Amino acid sequence: MRAAHLMGIGGPEMLEIRHDVPVPRAGPGDVVVRVGACGLNNSDINTRVGWYSRSIHTATEESGYKDADLGDVGWSRKGLSFPRIQGSDVVGVVVEAGEGVSAALMGRRVMVDPCLRDRRRPDDLDLAGYLGSERDGGFAEYCAVPSENAYPISTDLPDVELAAFPCxxxxxxxxxxxxxxxxxxxxxxxxxxxxxxxxxxxxxxxxxxxxxxxxxxxxxxxxxxxxxxxxxxxxxxxxxxxxxxxxxxxxxxxxxxxxxxxxxxxxxxxxxxxxxxxxxxxxxxxxxxxxxxxxxxxxxxxxATVYHPRVFADLVGHIETGAVRAIVGGAYLLSDIHAAQQDFLTKRHVGKLVITL
Structure with missing residues (x-):
């Protein structure tokens, strides 16, 4: 499958568009989502440049922090493994369900909660992670996520707009x-x-x-x-x-x-x-x-970082009733992710920039 691989800490050159990445399989309790669109966030930039490290004291920079402590550059203040597929705002269709997952999710359009919680201790904040940081995310054609994070959603909004919501x-x-x-x-x-x-x-x-x-x-x-x-x-x-x-x-x-x-x-x-x-x-x-x-x-x-699942459930409800609307400041192909991240840093847009697959 096509995917944007983050190869390490640094500038946009650390993102490589690959066409030979294996499609993820659904492990027990997981589903695989065929990604329609994935929003771009500050966390994608911050992770790429190493800004979350305690050793960094300044505003986000484009080039990356060469002196960042690699032991705490992740969203959870832990180290990252590379290559990593970023992207936390996943919207798409469930195409595979793992062991223990209801077959009713198959073929459903879902919006993915990016906050990853330990299944055995979901209330332990120290065990939380984030999609696209501690686990491969949605800057790819397919993405495997915990089934409890895949929320079926009923809305006429296109993927590019829906992907502006999750994070x-x-x-x-x-x-x-x-x-x-x-x-x-x-x-x-x-x-x-x-x-x-x-x-x-x-x-x-x-x-x-x-x-x-x-x-x-x-x-x-x-x-x-x-x-x-x-x-x-x-x-x-x-x-x-x-x-x-x-x-x-x-x-x-x-x-x-x-x-x-x-x-x-x-x-x-x-x-x-x-x-x-x-x-x-x-x-x-x-x-x-x-x-x-x-x-x-x-x-x-x-x-405010790690939240209870009810927060995401409330958000889905707001979307389905039409009470809120997404603001999309621009849409980019996966092959243009470097330009998307550079444009994101200029802050000339209003709302969200979105990668389409």
Whole structure:
């Protein structure tokens, strides 16, 4: 089969398009999915360049970190084995079912939950992994996944749109569930034009919250169309305070995937008892925290990565009812995956970039 093999840590040249990769077989409890499309995520770039390593302290770079500690470059902060097939946003049709799997899944169109859990201890977060990092993913014609991660879905959305949902939208849903965002509350969404941010805007509005979204000047109209009550231009310095002014008061929740130098400002932008939730740090992972702000304002900080299966089930429900819509910023053939990853890093798009098979 055709697949994009990641051969090691580095730039786009570490991705090799192969035509002789064996088709995976379904082991006990697994299914094989014929992939129709697979979304591209920050995690694909971060894994390729080694950014998850604790030895790296800066924002994501295209060339890769030659000095990254290979012992913790994976999504789970463990080492990776190469070659690895990346791609966590798998949408397709089940073509093989392993031992112990219901035959009813055969031929079903599925969307795959990328969060991999230990079957014997599914609640043990330390045993979790991620599709495309700890296990081969969807940048290939076929992908083997645990059957419990393959969710049959009834929707008229084409594969290219459906593949924009799994990683980003489950992350955003998880963030808002952790923060316990309620109707009538206010939330700030830095990075609102990206996959997670654009999902968070829609999911927050679905909850009846008031949303202030932050995005680049060229993307404001598109972000506003997602339902944001106010949009603030992303710029160097002062953004959290501008968001507070647009909101006419401090926020109940900040849902942040940007991090970097604005981190302290976002804590100041929270009202007493506010909740800050993060699942990314594209502007930089090392931040300053004034503990006085944390305890004097009774704030709660949440990190959001591994989620309960109900999060993905809730997302499937939102899609099937038509309550949310995917934003696809571009579609690429598997053979163009190098260009797709380079375009992804420019951040000129709104929503998700998707690889079609």
């Amino acid at each position: 980003s939208w489950s992350t955003a849903e998880h963030m808002l569930q952790l923060a316990n965002l309620q109707a009538g509350e206010t939330v700030a969404v830095p990075g609102a034009s990206g996959g997670v941010g654009s999902a968070a805007v829609q999911l927050a509005k679905l909850r009846g919250a008031r949303v202030v979204a932050i995005a680049g000047a060229s993307k404001l109209d598109q972000v506003r169309e997602l339902g944001a009550d106010h949009v603030v231009v992303r710029q160097a310095g002062g953004v959290p305070q501008e968001a507070v002014e647009a909101n006419r008061g401090r926020f109940h929740v900040v849902a942040d995937v940007v991090g970097g130098e604005d981190f302290g400002g976002w804590l100041e932008a929270l009202r007493r008892g506010g909740r800050y939730v993060t699942s990314g740090a594209i502007a930089g992972p090392i931040v300053d925290l004034d503990l006085r702000t944390l305890y004097l304002k009774d704030l709660t900080l949440h990190g």
